[in-house]
Amino acid sequence: MAAANWPDKDDHELLRLIQDGSHHAFAELVKRHTERFYRLAFRYVQSKETAEDIVQDAFLKLWENPGTWQPERNSKFTTWFYRVVVNLCLDWQKKKRPVELPDEEIPLADDQEPMDAAMIRNQEQRILEKEIGALPERQRTALNLCFDEGLSNQEAAEVMGVKLKALQSLIMRAKITLKERMKVYL
Amino acid sequence: MSAKQDEKLEMLLRSRRATPANPELAARIILKAQGIPQVRATSFWQWLRQLCAEYHLPKPAYILASALILGLVIGFSTAADITSPNDTSPINIQGFLYADEGPL
Numbered sequence: 001m002a003a004a005n006w007p008d009k010d011d012h013e014l015l016r017l018i019q020d021g022s023h024h025a026f027a028e029l030v031k032r033h034t035e036r037f038y039r040l041a042f043r044y045v046q047s048k049e050t051a052e053d054i055v056q057d058a059f060l061k062l063w064e065n066p067g068t069w070q071p072e073r074n075s076k077f078t079t080w081f082y083r084v085v086v087n088l089c090l091d092w093q094k095k096k097r098p099v100e101l102p103d104e105e106i107p108l109a110d111d112q113e114p115m116d117a118a119m120i121r122n123q124e125q126r127i128l129e130k131e132i133g134a135l136p137e138r139q140r141t142a143l144n145l146c147f148d149e150g151l152s153n154q155e156a157a158e159v160m161g162v163k164l165k166a167l168q169s170l171i172m173r174a175k176i177t178l179k180e181r182m183k184v185y186l
Numbered sequence: 187m188s189a190k191q192d193e194k195l196e197m198l199l200r201s202r203r204a205t206p207a208n209p210e211l212a213a214r215i216i217l218k219a220q221g222i223p224q225v226r227a228t229s230f231w232q233w234l235r236q237l238c239a240e241y242h243l244p245k246p247a248y249i250l251a252s253a254l255i256l257g258l259v260i261g262f263s264t265a266a267d268i269t270s271p272n273d274t275s276p277i278n279i280q281g282f283l284y285a286d287e288g289p290l
Contacts, residue, residue: 027216064222186194
Protein backbone atom coordinates (compact mmCIF):
# COMPACT_ATOMS: atom_id res chain seq x y z
CA MET A 1 0.00 0.00 0.00
CA ALA A 2 1.36 3.45 -0.88
CA ALA A 3 2.62 5.45 2.08
CA ALA A 4 0.60 8.48 0.93
CA ASN A 5 -2.62 6.61 1.71
CA TRP A 6 -2.05 6.22 5.42
CA PRO A 7 -3.09 9.73 6.52
CA ASP A 8 -6.38 9.27 4.65
CA LYS A 9 -7.40 6.30 6.72
CA ASP A 10 -9.53 6.84 9.78
CA ASP A 11 -8.59 5.52 13.19
CA HIS A 12 -10.86 2.49 12.95
CA GLU A 13 -9.35 1.38 9.65
CA LEU A 14 -5.87 1.79 11.09
CA LEU A 15 -6.83 -0.25 14.14
CA ARG A 16 -8.15 -3.07 12.00
CA LEU A 17 -4.85 -3.08 10.12
CA ILE A 18 -2.93 -3.02 13.39
CA GLN A 19 -4.88 -6.09 14.44
CA ASP A 20 -3.57 -7.71 11.26
CA GLY A 21 -0.04 -6.78 12.31
CA SER A 22 0.56 -3.66 10.19
CA HIS A 23 3.46 -1.59 11.48
CA HIS A 24 2.64 1.17 8.99
CA ALA A 25 -0.85 1.57 10.40
CA PHE A 26 0.53 1.64 13.93
CA ALA A 27 3.08 4.29 12.95
CA GLU A 28 0.35 6.44 11.44
CA LEU A 29 -1.84 6.15 14.53
CA VAL A 30 1.07 7.04 16.82
CA LYS A 31 2.08 10.07 14.74
CA ARG A 32 -1.51 11.24 14.64
CA HIS A 33 -2.26 11.07 18.36
CA THR A 34 0.97 11.12 20.39
CA GLU A 35 0.92 14.83 21.08
CA ARG A 36 -2.62 15.00 22.45
CA PHE A 37 -2.22 12.00 24.73
CA TYR A 38 1.13 13.30 25.92
CA ARG A 39 -0.51 16.61 26.84
CA LEU A 40 -3.15 14.85 28.87
CA ALA A 41 -0.60 12.66 30.66
CA PHE A 42 1.53 15.70 31.41
CA ARG A 43 -1.40 17.33 33.17
CA TYR A 44 -1.50 14.45 35.63
CA VAL A 45 2.15 13.72 36.23
CA GLN A 46 3.67 17.19 35.65
CA SER A 47 6.83 15.58 34.33
CA LYS A 48 7.83 15.46 30.69
CA GLU A 49 9.73 12.17 30.99
CA THR A 50 7.00 10.39 32.93
CA ALA A 51 4.28 11.64 30.60
CA GLU A 52 6.28 10.40 27.61
CA ASP A 53 6.79 7.02 29.27
CA ILE A 54 3.08 6.71 30.00
CA VAL A 55 2.10 7.50 26.42
CA GLN A 56 4.73 5.09 25.15
CA ASP A 57 3.42 2.35 27.46
CA ALA A 58 -0.14 2.95 26.34
CA PHE A 59 0.73 2.70 22.65
CA LEU A 60 3.01 -0.30 23.09
CA LYS A 61 0.28 -2.14 25.00
CA LEU A 62 -2.07 -1.42 22.13
CA TRP A 63 0.46 -2.76 19.65
CA GLU A 64 1.25 -5.82 21.72
CA ASN A 65 -2.35 -6.73 22.32
CA PRO A 66 -4.47 -5.01 19.66
CA GLY A 67 -7.42 -7.21 20.64
CA THR A 68 -8.00 -4.93 23.62
CA TRP A 69 -9.56 -2.49 21.18
CA GLN A 70 -13.00 -3.84 20.38
CA PRO A 71 -14.82 -1.67 17.86
CA GLU A 72 -18.21 -3.08 18.81
CA ARG A 73 -17.68 -2.05 22.45
CA ASN A 74 -15.72 1.18 22.02
CA SER A 75 -17.44 3.94 20.09
CA LYS A 76 -14.40 6.01 19.19
CA PHE A 77 -10.69 5.24 19.41
CA THR A 78 -9.73 8.51 21.07
CA THR A 79 -12.49 8.21 23.68
CA TRP A 80 -11.27 4.73 24.59
CA PHE A 81 -7.60 5.66 24.49
CA TYR A 82 -8.11 8.75 26.67
CA ARG A 83 -9.48 6.35 29.26
CA VAL A 84 -6.46 4.07 28.88
CA VAL A 85 -4.05 6.98 29.35
CA VAL A 86 -5.98 8.43 32.31
CA ASN A 87 -5.97 5.01 34.00
CA LEU A 88 -2.22 4.66 33.48
CA CYS A 89 -1.68 8.13 34.94
CA LEU A 90 -3.82 7.35 37.96
CA ASP A 91 -2.00 4.03 38.46
CA TRP A 92 1.28 5.91 38.32
CA GLN A 93 0.05 8.43 40.87
CA LYS A 94 -1.07 5.70 43.25
CA LYS A 95 2.37 4.12 43.11
CA LYS A 96 4.33 7.34 43.38
CA ARG A 97 4.42 10.27 45.73
CA PRO A 98 2.14 13.28 45.27
CA VAL A 99 2.79 15.28 42.15
CA GLU A 100 5.30 18.07 42.51
CA LEU A 101 5.35 21.00 40.18
CA PRO A 102 8.32 21.01 37.82
CA ASP A 103 11.25 23.26 38.60
CA GLU A 104 11.45 24.33 35.00
CA GLU A 105 9.52 27.43 34.06
CA ILE A 106 6.27 26.98 32.22
CA PRO A 107 6.72 28.61 28.79
CA LEU A 108 5.30 32.08 28.61
CA ALA A 109 2.43 32.84 26.34
CA ASP A 110 3.89 35.74 24.48
CA ASP A 111 7.49 36.78 24.14
CA GLN A 112 6.41 40.39 23.67
CA GLU A 113 4.53 40.45 26.97
CA PRO A 114 6.03 42.84 29.55
CA MET A 115 8.14 41.00 32.09
CA ASP A 116 5.97 41.81 35.12
CA ALA A 117 2.77 40.71 33.45
CA ALA A 118 4.50 37.56 32.21
CA MET A 119 5.75 36.75 35.68
CA ILE A 120 2.32 37.24 37.17
CA ARG A 121 0.76 34.99 34.55
CA ASN A 122 3.44 32.41 35.15
CA GLN A 123 2.79 32.54 38.87
CA GLU A 124 -0.96 32.21 38.31
CA GLN A 125 -0.41 29.21 36.09
CA ARG A 126 1.77 27.53 38.68
CA ILE A 127 -0.76 28.11 41.45
CA LEU A 128 -3.54 26.89 39.18
CA GLU A 129 -1.63 23.68 38.39
CA LYS A 130 -1.02 23.14 42.08
CA GLU A 131 -4.67 23.65 42.97
CA ILE A 132 -5.87 21.45 40.14
CA GLY A 133 -3.46 18.79 41.35
CA ALA A 134 -5.09 18.96 44.78
CA LEU A 135 -8.61 18.42 43.43
CA PRO A 136 -10.31 15.05 43.80
CA GLU A 137 -9.34 12.67 40.99
CA ARG A 138 -12.64 12.78 39.09
CA GLN A 139 -12.94 16.56 39.21
CA ARG A 140 -9.38 16.86 37.93
CA THR A 141 -10.05 14.43 35.09
CA ALA A 142 -13.20 16.30 34.10
CA LEU A 143 -11.31 19.62 34.00
CA ASN A 144 -8.39 18.18 32.06
CA LEU A 145 -10.62 16.62 29.44
CA CYS A 146 -12.94 19.57 28.96
CA PHE A 147 -10.60 22.53 29.22
CA ASP A 148 -7.28 21.14 28.17
CA GLU A 149 -8.23 18.60 25.57
CA GLY A 150 -11.17 20.60 24.35
CA LEU A 151 -13.55 17.67 24.46
CA SER A 152 -17.25 18.39 24.56
CA ASN A 153 -18.98 17.61 27.84
CA GLN A 154 -20.63 14.62 26.21
CA GLU A 155 -17.31 13.22 25.00
CA ALA A 156 -15.68 13.79 28.37
CA ALA A 157 -18.60 12.04 30.06
CA GLU A 158 -18.08 9.05 27.75
CA VAL A 159 -14.37 8.93 28.53
CA MET A 160 -15.11 8.96 32.24
CA GLY A 161 -18.03 6.57 31.98
CA VAL A 162 -20.43 8.94 33.72
CA LYS A 163 -23.66 10.66 32.75
CA LEU A 164 -23.58 14.15 31.30
CA LYS A 165 -25.19 15.65 34.39
CA ALA A 166 -22.61 14.01 36.62
CA LEU A 167 -19.82 15.44 34.53
CA GLN A 168 -21.32 18.92 34.62
CA SER A 169 -21.60 18.63 38.38
CA LEU A 170 -17.94 17.57 38.65
CA ILE A 171 -16.84 20.58 36.61
CA MET A 172 -19.01 22.93 38.61
CA ARG A 173 -17.64 21.67 41.92
CA ALA A 174 -14.09 21.87 40.62
CA LYS A 175 -14.60 25.47 39.53
CA ILE A 176 -16.13 26.46 42.86
CA THR A 177 -13.15 24.96 44.70
CA LEU A 178 -10.66 26.63 42.38
CA LYS A 179 -12.38 30.00 42.66
CA GLU A 180 -12.29 29.74 46.42
CA ARG A 181 -8.64 28.71 46.57
CA MET A 182 -7.48 31.18 43.95
CA LYS A 183 -9.54 34.18 44.92
CA VAL A 184 -6.39 36.25 45.48
CA TYR A 185 -5.48 35.79 41.83
CA LEU A 186 -8.92 36.25 40.30
CA MET B 187 -18.67 34.72 43.05
CA SER B 188 -18.64 37.42 40.43
CA ALA B 189 -18.89 36.94 36.70
CA LYS B 190 -15.47 38.55 36.38
CA GLN B 191 -13.92 35.86 38.56
CA ASP B 192 -15.64 33.20 36.48
CA GLU B 193 -14.25 34.72 33.32
CA LYS B 194 -10.75 34.97 34.69
CA LEU B 195 -10.80 31.37 35.89
CA GLU B 196 -12.10 30.16 32.51
CA MET B 197 -9.36 32.14 30.82
CA LEU B 198 -6.72 30.62 33.07
CA LEU B 199 -8.06 27.13 32.54
CA ARG B 200 -8.05 27.53 28.79
CA SER B 201 -4.57 28.99 28.66
CA ARG B 202 -2.81 26.21 30.55
CA ARG B 203 0.42 25.24 28.89
CA ALA B 204 2.45 22.07 29.02
CA THR B 205 6.12 21.45 28.41
CA PRO B 206 6.13 20.17 24.83
CA ALA B 207 6.95 16.51 24.25
CA ASN B 208 10.19 15.41 22.72
CA PRO B 209 9.71 15.68 18.94
CA GLU B 210 11.20 12.20 18.66
CA LEU B 211 8.59 10.64 20.94
CA ALA B 212 6.43 9.22 18.16
CA ALA B 213 9.48 7.85 16.33
CA ARG B 214 10.70 6.26 19.56
CA ILE B 215 7.37 4.51 20.13
CA ILE B 216 7.24 3.26 16.55
CA LEU B 217 10.80 1.94 16.76
CA LYS B 218 10.14 0.15 20.05
CA ALA B 219 7.02 -1.49 18.68
CA GLN B 220 9.04 -3.05 15.88
CA GLY B 221 10.83 -5.21 18.41
CA ILE B 222 7.67 -6.37 20.16
CA PRO B 223 5.68 -9.33 18.86
CA GLN B 224 1.91 -9.05 18.90
CA VAL B 225 -0.23 -11.22 21.13
CA ARG B 226 -3.09 -12.56 19.09
CA ALA B 227 -6.36 -13.78 20.53
CA THR B 228 -6.80 -17.40 19.40
CA SER B 229 -9.86 -19.62 19.38
CA PHE B 230 -9.83 -23.11 20.91
CA TRP B 231 -9.48 -24.78 17.50
CA GLN B 232 -6.62 -22.50 16.51
CA TRP B 233 -4.93 -23.30 19.78
CA LEU B 234 -5.44 -27.04 19.21
CA ARG B 235 -4.05 -26.79 15.68
CA GLN B 236 -1.04 -24.87 16.97
CA LEU B 237 -0.52 -27.45 19.66
CA CYS B 238 -0.59 -30.30 17.10
CA ALA B 239 1.78 -28.39 14.86
CA GLU B 240 4.08 -27.82 17.80
CA TYR B 241 4.40 -31.46 18.76
CA HIS B 242 4.14 -32.85 15.23
CA LEU B 243 3.44 -36.47 16.20
CA PRO B 244 3.26 -39.18 13.51
CA LYS B 245 -0.26 -40.12 12.40
CA PRO B 246 -0.33 -43.58 14.08
CA ALA B 247 0.22 -41.87 17.43
CA TYR B 248 -2.93 -39.80 16.92
CA ILE B 249 -4.87 -42.91 15.88
CA LEU B 250 -3.68 -44.83 18.93
CA ALA B 251 -4.46 -41.93 21.27
CA SER B 252 -7.91 -41.51 19.70
CA ALA B 253 -8.59 -45.26 19.98
CA LEU B 254 -7.56 -45.19 23.62
CA ILE B 255 -9.82 -42.25 24.39
CA LEU B 256 -12.69 -43.85 22.46
CA GLY B 257 -12.17 -47.13 24.31
CA LEU B 258 -12.24 -45.37 27.65
CA VAL B 259 -15.38 -43.48 26.76
CA ILE B 260 -17.18 -46.64 25.53
CA GLY B 261 -15.94 -48.59 28.54
CA PHE B 262 -17.21 -46.08 31.01
CA SER B 263 -20.55 -45.59 29.29
CA THR B 264 -21.28 -49.36 29.08
CA ALA B 265 -20.25 -49.89 32.67
CA ALA B 266 -22.69 -47.18 33.67
CA ASP B 267 -25.47 -49.01 31.75
CA ILE B 268 -24.82 -52.41 33.37
CA THR B 269 -24.48 -51.38 36.98
CA SER B 270 -26.97 -49.05 38.45
CA PRO B 271 -26.49 -47.57 41.92
CA ASN B 272 -29.07 -50.03 43.31
CA ASP B 273 -26.97 -53.04 42.28
CA THR B 274 -24.30 -52.57 44.82
CA SER B 275 -25.57 -54.94 47.48
CA PRO B 276 -22.98 -57.57 48.50
CA ILE B 277 -25.53 -60.42 48.19
CA ASN B 278 -25.86 -59.89 44.47
CA ILE B 279 -22.12 -59.93 44.02
CA GLN B 280 -21.77 -63.09 46.09
CA GLY B 281 -24.59 -64.73 44.17
CA PHE B 282 -22.81 -63.90 40.97
CA LEU B 283 -19.45 -65.22 42.20
CA TYR B 284 -20.76 -68.55 43.56
CA ALA B 285 -23.54 -69.14 41.05
CA ASP B 286 -21.81 -72.14 39.42
CA GLU B 287 -20.81 -73.86 42.65
CA GLY B 288 -23.04 -76.75 43.54
CA PRO B 289 -23.37 -78.21 47.05
CA LEU B 290 -20.38 -80.35 48.02
